[in-house]
Amino acid sequence: MAAFPNTKPHYEILDGLRGVAAIMVVWFHIFEAYATSHLDQRINHGYLAVDFFFILSGFVIGYAYDDRWGKMKITDFIKRRVIRLHPMVVVGALIGGVMFYWQGCSVWDVSKVTILALFIATFMNALLIPATPGTEVRGLGEMYPLNGPSWSLFFEYIGNILYALFIRKFSTKALAVLVFAAGCGLAAFAIGGPYGDICAGFSLPGIEFTGGFLRLLFSFSAGLLLFRIFKPIHVKGAFWICSLSIVVLLAVPRLGGAEYLWVNGVYDTVCFAVCFPLLVYLGASGKSTDKYTIRICKFLGEISYPLYMVHYPFIYLYYAWVKNVNLTFRESLPGALGVVIGSVVLAYICLKFYDIPVRRYLTNRFLNSQKVK
Numbered sequence: 438m439a440a441f442p443n444t445k446p447h448y449e450i451l452d453g454l455r456g457v458a459a460i461m462v463v464w465f466h467i468f469e470a471y472a473t474s475h476l477d478q479r480i481n482h483g484y485l486a487v488d489f490f491f492i493l494s495g496f497v498i499g500y501a502y503d504d505r506w507g508k509m510k511i512t513d514f515i516k517r518r519v520i521r522l523h524p525m526v527v528v529g530a531l532i533g534g535v536m537f538y539w540q541g542c543s544v545w546d547v548s549k550v551t552i553l554a555l556f557i558a559t560f561m562n563a564l565l566i567p568a569t570p571g572t573e574v575r576g577l578g579e580m581y582p583l584n585g586p587s588w589s590l591f592f593e594y595i596g597n598i599l600y601a602l603f604i605r606k607f608s609t610k611a612l613a614v615l616v617f618a619a620g621c622g623l624a625a626f627a628i629g630g631p632y633g634d635i636c637a638g639f640s641l642p643g644i645e646f647t648g649g650f651l652r653l654l655f656s657f658s659a660g661l662l663l664f665r666i667f668k669p670i671h672v673k674g675a676f677w678i679c680s681l682s683i684v685v686l687l688a689v690p691r692l693g694g695a696e697y698l699w700v701n702g703v704y705d706t707v708c709f710a711v712c713f714p715l716l717v718y719l720g721a722s723g724k725s726t727d728k729y730t731i732r733i734c735k736f737l738g739e740i741s742y743p744l745y746m747v748h749y750p751f752i753y754l755y756y757a758w759v760k761n762v763n764l765t766f767r768e769s770l771p772g773a774l775g776v777v778i779g780s781v782v783l784a785y786i787c788l789k790f791y792d793i794p795v796r797r798y799l800t801n802r803f804l805n806s807q808k809v810k
Contacts, residue, residue, distance in 0.1 A: 445501055449734045450676045450720045455493055456737020457680045458486040459744045461687045462586075463780055466752040467773050470759040471766055475634060481691045484636040487589050488656045488709045489683070490745075492717050494593060495660020496667075498600060503664070511601045516803055518597045522742075524795045526590055527563045528787055529746040533583030534559035536750045537574070542757035550574045558583055565591050567641055578640040585749050588639040592653040604658060612662045619655035620710055626651055627705045633698025635705050656709060663714055667721060675723020676730055679716045686712055743784035743792060751776050 465483020472478035502514060537555055541547040558574045561567075565587060567580040575582035580591060607615065626648055627635045638649020672678070686708055693700025725731050755776050759769050766773070 447738065448497070448500075448721050449731060449738065450679070450723045450725060451493060451497070451717065452738025452741070453676050453730075453734030454679050454683060454716065454720050455490065456734075456739075456741040456744075457683050458489050458687070459737075459741040460777070460781075461684060462486045462745060463748050463752075463777050465687070466749060467755065467776060468766075469752070470756045470769075475632065475636060476691050476695060478691070480688050482634075482689055482705070482708070483687045484634070485687060485705065485708050485713075486683075487638075488635070488652055489713045489716070490589065491593070491596070491653055491656030492660040492663070492709075492713050494596065495600075495657040495662075496664045496717055496721065497660075498597070498657075499661040499664035503605065503661075506605060513804070514601050515598070518594070520796050520799045520803070522590060522593065523565075524792050524799075525743055525746040525787065526565060526587060528791060529584040529587060529750070530559050530562035530581075532747055533562065533750040533753075536754060537583060540750075540753040540757045542760040544756070544760060545575045545577065547575075562587060565594065567591065569641070578642070580640055583750070584746070585639060586745055588649065590746075592638060592649050595650070596653050596657040599654075600657070600661070604661065609662070609665050612658060612665065616655065616658045616662050619651060619658060623651040623655045623709065624702075624706045628699045628702035630702070631698075633693065633701045635702075635709070652709075656713070659710075659714055660717065663717060667718070669722040672719050672723040675719050676725055676734060679720045679723075682712070682716055739788055740781060740784040743787045744780055747783050747787060748776070748780035751780055 461480065461483055465478075465480045465486070468479040468483075475481070502509070534555060537550070538547055554572070554574055557572055558568065561572060562581045562583045565581075567588075568574075568582055573579065573582050579585050579588070581587035604612065604615070623635060626637070627633070630648070631644070632648075635648060635652055637645050637647075638652055639645065689704070691701055692704050725734065755769075755772060758764070758772060764772075
């Protein structure tokens with residue numbers, strides 16, 4: 438059952454898989470505190486969860502809106518998406534701003550940032566305006582230095598706008614051509630690019646923006662294409678099979694090392710081009726009759742987006758603590774568990790007492806009693 442009436446039934450297993458991927462993102466970010474580069478990061482491929490999110494988004498957007506365009510204007514669609522996405526963008530920015538001065542460490546000196554600069558950064562983050570070099574308060578080059586994961590919401594909005602203006606009008610064949618072309622571009626970035634991976638998009642410089650845009654364009658379009666050609670099959674235990682697959686795929690260590698970056702690029706390509714579309718297909722095909730699995734999927738689906746949007750300010754805090762005290766992972770494990778569990782609890786609180794009430798109010802206020810997806 439959706440949180441709002443007059444919405445289509447959810448794919449419960451896909452909701453649950455989104456939650457599993459979100460939790461893996463939190464752990465991926467936890468281990469950033471101990472990594473010296475992409476090469477030795479634990480849960481090494483956690484960044485690929487974003488590509489999984491984009492494919493899910495394309496599939497769900499197609500399911501929710503492809504058949505509504507005869508009676509829905511572009512402005513109505515944009516309103517619906519802003520109401521769905523933006524309340525948590527705002528609260529994530531506010532949490533990041535409030536916690537900023539407690540996050541100081543050797544990697545970034547927050548003490549030199551003025552209150553005015555922090556206020557401007559918070560305001561820009563809340564509006565999803567990317568930080569420029571003069572307004573980037575942390576010094577790492579991030580688009581959103583108060584809540585790093587906001588970068589993917591920036592691209593999600595781009596994908597939604599492109600869908601509303603152009604991509605929804607594509608025939609299935611034209612959409613397949615777009616997916617193929619974008620996939621080739623992203624594969625070239627992964628295999629032949631400077632990183633040997635597609636962990637890009639969180640800052641504005643050319644190659645970072647290009648990588649982020651290619652990630653969005655391929656995965657969102659691939660998800661939409663998958664919806665259009667989707668014919669379900671019978672899959673038993675789809676949630677558990679797909680969940681385990683996501684955990685394994687994201688936890689695989691770096692491949693190829695510094696000498697053979699292209700090897701890891703091949704792995705990333707296989708994940709975004711083959712594995713993730715297959716997992717979405719299997720997840721959408723699966724039907725769970727086990728009440729416990731249904732409850733787990735519902736809970737994970739509900740907290741997935743709030744968790745993604747509120748956890749990172751606490752990662753900055755955890756990172757600073759580890760660096761300032763020079764802790765090993767074993768020594769900081771209680772703190773890591775506290776960040777993960779606390780983020781889940783905070784996500785649930787934000788969902789129930791902020792996100793849903795705010796979206797209901799905005800829906801009634803701006804959509805003339807139409808219900809929001």
